[in-house]
Amino acid sequence: MTRPPDFDxxxxxxxxxxxxxxxxxxxxxxxxxxxxxxLTTSAAAKTAPAEERGNVFRLPRRRLGLALVLIGATLVAxxxxxxxxxxxxxxxxxxxxxxxxxALTGSGAGGQIDIGAKDNDGNLPMLLTVHGxxxxxxxxxxxxALVKNGKPIVTCGTFNVAGKQETAIxxxxxxxxxxxxxxxxxxxxGRTRDETPVLQSRxx
Amino acid sequence: xxxxxxxxxxxxxxxRAESGWVAWRVHAALADLPDSERVVLELAYWGERSQSxxxxxxxxxxxxxKTRTRTGxxxxxxxxxxxx
Numbered sequence: 001m002t003r004p005p006d007f008d009x010x011x012x013x014x015x016x017x018x019x020x021x022x023x024x025x026x027x028x029x030x031x032x033x034x035x036x037x038x039l040t041t042s043a044a045a046k047t048a049p050a051e052e053r054g055n056v057f058r059l060p061r062r063r064l065g066l067a068l069v070l071i072g073a074t075l076v077a078x079x080x081x082x083x084x085x086x087x088x089x090x091x092x093x094x095x096x097x098x099x100x101x102x103a104l105t106g107s108g109a110g111g112q113i114d115i116g117a118k119d120n121d122g123n124l125p126m127l128l129t130v131h132g133x134x135x136x137x138x139x140x141x142x143x144x145a146l147v148k149n150g151k152p153i154v155t156c157g158t159f160n161v162a163g164k165q166e167t168a169i170x171x172x173x174x175x176x177x178x179x180x181x182x183x184x185x186x187x188x189x190g191r192t193r194d195e196t197p198v199l200q201s202r203x204x
Numbered sequence: 205x206x207x208x209x210x211x212x213x214x215x216x217x218x219x220r221a222e223s224g225w226v227a228w229r230v231h232a233a234l235a236d237l238p239d240s241e242r243v244v245l246e247l248a249y250w251g252e253r254s255q256s257x258x259x260x261x262x263x264x265x266x267x268x269x270k271t272r273t274r275t276g277x278x279x280x281x282x283x284x285x286x287x288x
Contacts, residue, residue, distance in 0.1 A: 005248045009255060011274050023274070025288045026281045033227035035250040036234065107231045150286070151225075196224040200232070 004031040036107050096125050106199040109133050124173040131166040139190025146180040233283040241276030
């Protein structure tokens with residue numbers, strides 16, 4: 001656990017009380033949120049001094065386990081391709097006629113949803129492409145959901161990835177997308193039975 | 205083992221999900237900051253460095269660290285207005 005910085009030391013004197021309260025609330029959110037998942041305390045504390053040249057100013061990101069993930073990814077990706085081919089029926093090889101694309105962003109990860117035209121049954125074919133998501137342990141999974149009132153309301157599908165390389169998953173949505181604000185990919189933790197958002201679409 | 209023993213005094217799954225959502229929003233906003241502001245905040249909050257240490261670490265004036273810290277916090281406040 002890191003020692004949170006003193007707010008007054010950070011910002012010094014702030015004349016406007018409302019602005020001070022606003023900054024202090026952000027300070028509290030940062031303390032409560034803790035470090036981003038791809039930034040360890042030790043990494044931040046032990047990083048060699050960065051030289052301030054242009055925009056090259058990022059701390060090194062953690063790469064632990066990357067080699068193992070890549071090895072495992074090859075095997076699981078082969079399985080995933082087979083699963084998708086076998087699970088999508090006769091249309092598995094049909095390309096989606098993309099009518100809309102939604103970008104997904106996250107910390108160290110990203111993706112997009114290519115959305116096709118509604119089929120005769122009223123379903124929207126979608127191709128979800130993600131990258132940068134980590135392989136999960138047994139019992140955990142990712143969930144693509146539509147957001148309403150700032151919360152993930154309905155699930156469009158669940159999935160796993162073999163590693164941080166790009167992964168594409170075909171899905172269907174039976175919902176009228178106009179009723180929702182956006183998309184989010186949640187990480188379901190099987191052990192603790194709670195969720196963490198990992199990707200979300202930009203607000204319209 | 206998938207079983208979970210919930211303690212009475214811990215947050216409910218819904219509360220944990222809510223706090224997870226907010227934390228994710230904070231991290232996403234942080235990632236959108238200009239690098240010069242983001243790195244100062246990361247060092248201050250999770251690098252356990254004082255403002256003076258950050259200035260020395262980055263080789264920039266203390267006043268610049270303070271300015272970037274405050275500007276970064278203000279920018280985060282703008283981006284996180286709906287959760288403040």
